[in-house]
Amino acid sequence: MISLGSCDILHSWGKFIFTGFGLGLLIGVTLVMAGVYRGMVDDGRILLDNSGAELWVVQNGTLGPYAEPSSVYDDEYRTTMSMPGVDRAANITYLTMQVAKGKNDVRVMVVGIAPGTLGITPGWPPFLAAGRQVTRNHYEAVADIASGFKLGDQIKIRRNHYTVVGLSRRMVSSNGDPMIFIPLKDAQEAQFLKDNDAIWQGRRRDGAGDEAIGTTPSSNHYVNAILVRVVPGYSQDQVADSIRRWQRLTVYTRAQMEDILVGKMIAASAKQIGMFLVILAIVSAAIVAFIIYTLTMDKIREIAVLKLIGTRNRVIAAMIMQQALALGVIGFVVGKITATFAAPAFPKYVLLIPIDSLSGFVAVMLICVLASLVAIRMALKVDPAEAIGG
Amino acid sequence: MGGKGIKIEGMKKRYGEGDTAAYALKDVDMDVAPGEVVGLIGPSGSGKSTLLKCLGAVIDPTEGRMMLGDEVIFDNGWKVKDLCALRRDKIGFVFQAPYLIPFLNVLDNVALLPMLAGLHNDEAREKAMELLTALDVQHRADAMPSRLSGGEQQRVAIARGLVNRPPVILADEPTAPLDSKRAMAVVRILNEMALKLQTAIIVVTHDEKIIPTFKRIYHIRDGVTHEEVGEGRSYK
Numbered sequence: 092m093i094s095l096g097s098c099d100i101l102h103s104w105g106k107f108i109f110t111g112f113g114l115g116l117l118i119g120v121t122l123v124m125a126g127v128y129r130g131m132v133d134d135g136r137i138l139l140d141n142s143g144a145e146l147w148v149v150q151n152g153t154l155g156p157y158a159e160p161s162s163v164y165d166d167e168y169r170t171t172m173s174m175p176g177v178d179r180a181a182n183i184t185y186l187t188m189q190v191a192k193g194k195n196d197v198r199v200m201v202v203g204i205a206p207g208t209l210g211i212t213p214g215w216p217p218f219l220a221a222g223r224q225v226t227r228n229h230y231e232a233v234a235d236i237a238s239g240f241k242l243g244d245q246i247k248i249r250r251n252h253y254t255v256v257g258l259s260r261r262m263v264s265s266n267g268d269p270m271i272f273i274p275l276k277d278a279q280e281a282q283f284l285k286d287n288d289a290i291w292q293g294r295r296r297d298g299a300g301d302e303a304i305g306t307t308p309s310s311n312h313y314v315n316a317i318l319v320r321v322v323p324g325y326s327q328d329q330v331a332d333s334i335r336r337w338q339r340l341t342v343y344t345r346a347q348m349e350d351i352l353v354g355k356m357i358a359a360s361a362k363q364i365g366m367f368l369v370i371l372a373i374v375s376a377a378i379v380a381f382i383i384y385t386l387t388m389d390k391i392r393e394i395a396v397l398k399l400i401g402t403r404n405r406v407i408a409a410m411i412m413q414q415a416l417a418l419g420v421i422g423f424v425v426g427k428i429t430a431t432f433a434a435p436a437f438p439k440y441v442l443l444i445p446i447d448s449l450s451g452f453v454a455v456m457l458i459c460v461l462a463s464l465v466a467i468r469m470a471l472k473v474d475p476a477e478a479i480g481g
Numbered sequence: 482m483g484g485k486g487i488k489i490e491g492m493k494k495r496y497g498e499g500d501t502a503a504y505a506l507k508d509v510d511m512d513v514a515p516g517e518v519v520g521l522i523g524p525s526g527s528g529k530s531t532l533l534k535c536l537g538a539v540i541d542p543t544e545g546r547m548m549l550g551d552e553v554i555f556d557n558g559w560k561v562k563d564l565c566a567l568r569r570d571k572i573g574f575v576f577q578a579p580y581l582i583p584f585l586n587v588l589d590n591v592a593l594l595p596m597l598a599g600l601h602n603d604e605a606r607e608k609a610m611e612l613l614t615a616l617d618v619q620h621r622a623d624a625m626p627s628r629l630s631g632g633e634q635q636r637v638a639i640a641r642g643l644v645n646r647p648p649v650i651l652a653d654e655p656t657a658p659l660d661s662k663r664a665m666a667v668v669r670i671l672n673e674m675a676l677k678l679q680t681a682i683i684v685v686t687h688d689e690k691i692i693p694t695f696k697r698i699y700h701i702r703d704g705v706t707h708e709e710v711g712e713g714r715s716y717k
């Protein structure tokens with residue numbers, strides 16, 4: 092038996108390619124959307140992985156340091172260090188800001204890292220693509236490659252200039268902003284210092300003279316969090332418990348932190364993306380249903396003739412469904428190609444994973460099957476007697 | 482091969498129920514032998530289309546018997562179960578317009594029927610090619626129907642009607658759109674094929690050009706058939 096569906100597709104291939112292409116662009120957008128979500132989750136996980144921490148100690152009662160502001164006195168880490176089961180504890184600050192790069196600004200997350208050693212002090216970028224880690228106490232920076240800075244570039248953060256001595260890779264905030272690592276002391280200063288312009292404006296408004304300078308704090312004694320590594324063999328939950336009890340600080344384990352980042356911060360975006368996916372699915376279904384319905388309408392007489400000469404209903408239904416599925420396959424292929432080529436062009440990290448493609452494909456096929464049902468219903472109602480004149 | 486042609490006895494067809502009931506066919510008797518071509522003529526509204534639909538097994542007669550060869554198809558309300566398969570295997574249709582399937586080439590338009598009957602593609606195409614050759618359109622086998630002339634299309638349509646070697650062919654105004662030369666050609670083909678394949682052919686027509694060629698004619702008036710002897714003129 093020849094496939095009536097494929098023969099009809101070959102005969103009117105222009106319509107199929109054209110519609111399939113339009114459908115494909117929609118599917119491409121859908122895949123990219125799913126990729127944006129996966130990228131956000133992945134960014135969050137990598138942020139946690141690369142921090143090198145097992146516990147996050149933050150201001151009591153906050154969801155810090157990524158989801159909410161958190162301030163912890165910078166001496167607390169010494170107490171934390173002395174807790175049983177704590178292997179390493181290091182202060183860290185995070186500050187999201189715009190920094191000038193050439194004529195443009197880039198949005199970055201400035202990370203203040205405690206002095207120490209790579210692989211031992213939590214918070215340091217674990218791998219560098221080029222250059223070296225920050226070794227001096229002041230005015231050196233490791234920038235993520237995604238920020239666009241190069242080795243030797245000068246970055247102005249607040250009042251000070253930092254020389255880029257190293258480049259990291261895939262070190263981004265949960266928003267996807269590239270990180271810039273600078274010494275902790277500098278970062279603490281930057282976080283609480285107004286920049287020159289603000290100081291100048293402040294002075295002018297106070298109407299005060301030079302004595303106002305004295306009131307401007309030049310340093311502060313707070314950090315956003317303490318990153319903790321646990322001695323192997325100790326339970327993370329137990330260590331977290333004792334820190335909570337003794338220091339009256341909130342402590343999150345890796346699993347809890349991931350829940351905050353992925354479950355709370357990204358959840359709203361996920362819902363938004365989910366809504367878009369639903370709309371796109373409906374639009375795709377409408378397009379497929381409409382085109383298959385139209386193609387079937389154009390064939391009513393042929394269908395009556397086919398039935399009259401003894402074609403079974405299931406052969407006719409299969410013909411229509413084949414066309415809907417073909418449309419879905421063309422659309423999916425076009426969409427997959429579009430998404431693959433378009434993904435790198437998006438400002439945010441777009442992570443296309445096979446399981447999303449697979450479920451996308453299954454969804455497209457399901458939508459096509461459902462969309463063809465209207466046309467199939469109509470075709471099955473065609474009376475073979477219509478082929479014989481009235 | 483043809484068997485014993487088609488035979489109808491006392492066929493009635495009622496449309497509607499109760500007050501609106503009306504008989505489109507009141508008393509139809511026909512008997513067409515294998516190899517015979519008969520005409521079925523009658524004024525508009527006399528019941529030709531209704532009869533053709535009953536003969537074509539797309540509507541059920543209310544009363545009466547219909548036999549194809551030895552097989553009883555309808556018998557006073559009883560009918561064979563699988564009318565779809567019956568139409569495919571036992572009845573050939575030729576319409577006023579060729580009604581070819583536009584997305585199949587000429588060969589597959591004809592081969593489709595044996596394929597539907599379960600033959601392998603190769604066998605079905607071989608069978609189709611035989612018919613196309615008999616109707617002298619084998620050279621257009623690979624063409625799409627839209628590339629063919631009206632006459633060629635009609636011959637392909639006849640080939641499709643004949644390809645499963647049905648005992649009966651129903652032709653519904655097969656010459657209406659054709660000029661007299663081509664109309665005669667179709668009549669000649671139908672007569673030759675009827676003889677060659679031992680098929681009973683019933684031609685519903687208004688066409689004055691071809692009516693004189695029938696040896697036997699069924700007149701239908703108000704749902705009642707009357708048999709007449711035709712002129713049986715040469716169509717050569």
Ligand SMILES: Nc1ncnc2c1ncn2[C@@H]1O[C@H](COP(=O)(O)OP(=O)(O)O)[C@@H](O)[C@H]1O
Nearest residue numbers: 481496497505524525526527528529530531532
């Ligand atoms: N589906 C139908 N329902 C009710 N009456 C019908 C139907 N089809 C045909 N008729 C009636 O049956 C009679 C015969 O019609 P038809 O078979 O079409 O005749 P013809 O083809 O010779 O013009 C007419 O009176 C017509 O109105």
Ligand SMILES: [Mg+2]
Nearest residue numbers: 480481529530
């Ligand atoms: Mg009629």
